[in-house]
Amino acid sequence: xxxxxxxxxxxxxxxxxxxxxxxxxxxxxxxxxxxxxxxxxxxxxxxxxxxxxxxxxxxxxxxxxxxxxxxxxxxxxxxxxxxxxxxxxxxxxxxxxxxxxxxxxxxxxxxx
Amino acid sequence: xxxxxxxxxxxxxxxxxxxxxxxxxxxxxxxxxxxxxxxxxxxxxxxxxxxxxxxxxxxxxxxxxxxxxxxxxxxxxxxxxxxxxxxxxxxxxxxxxxxxxxxxxxxxxxxx
Numbered sequence: 001x002x003x004x005x006x007x008x009x010x011x012x013x014x015x016x017x018x019x020x021x022x023x024x025x026x027x028x029x030x031x032x033x034x035x036x037x038x039x040x041x042x043x044x045x046x047x048x049x050x051x052x053x054x055x056x057x058x059x060x061x062x063x064x065x066x067x068x069x070x071x072x073x074x075x076x077x078x079x080x081x082x083x084x085x086x087x088x089x090x091x092x093x094x095x096x097x098x099x100x101x102x103x104x105x106x107x108x109x110x111x112x
Numbered sequence: 113x114x115x116x117x118x119x120x121x122x123x124x125x126x127x128x129x130x131x132x133x134x135x136x137x138x139x140x141x142x143x144x145x146x147x148x149x150x151x152x153x154x155x156x157x158x159x160x161x162x163x164x165x166x167x168x169x170x171x172x173x174x175x176x177x178x179x180x181x182x183x184x185x186x187x188x189x190x191x192x193x194x195x196x197x198x199x200x201x202x203x204x205x206x207x208x209x210x211x212x213x214x215x216x217x218x219x220x221x222x223x224x
Contacts, residue, residue, distance in 0.1 A: 043217045043218070044155070045215065098160060100157065101157065104152065
């Protein structure tokens with residue numbers, strides 16, 4: 001069974017401070033990991049995926065298979081980063097990935 | 113707007129009534145997904161289609177739930193004999209094969 005754990009429901013930091021949103025996963029194969037973000041009154045949207053190894057809006061995430069973690073980091077938080085962040089995992093079946101398993105989400109608040 | 117659209121955005125119904133939701137995916141996306149999200153939880157997978165074929169259904173999808181995707185374009189999700197526990201946000205997502213899922217705004221169902 002696949003599972004995603006986000007241990008923090010709420011995270012509050014000050015503008016300019018570093019931020020790390022934790023994500024741990026459980027999956028027997030080789031998963032693909034994602035971070036999705038939902039800003040206030042907007043739809044869920046992809047922030048980044050581990051396979052592309054990109055930095056989006058200053059955020060990065062490294063897949064650590066040994067620790068089964070995919071923590072999201074940003075060195076200097078901005079007020080516009082305030083949002084709900086979901087870590088998600090996609091398993092593989094028949095040679096392609098499909099359904100996403102989400103964590104419960106972390107609400108990030110960046111204070112001025 | 114070329115994104116995923118869902119209709120209606122809100123639905124209030126009485127227990128025991130039937131409801132139907134519609135999802136219009138991004139044009140030419142052959143995969144379509146339904147998720148359900150309750151308060152304090154991340155989205156949970158319900159079912160997915162590749163073109164018109166429904167390839168997987170979650171155990172969350174009881175016999176009262178049925179989904180269709182005629183002609184591989186829009187999809188409908190019907191809930192028969194609604195119960196208060198069905199109150200949730202119902203999300204639709206679409207993707208090209210094996211790629212990023214793009215989410216719609218969701219339909220919020222309230223069962224009184």
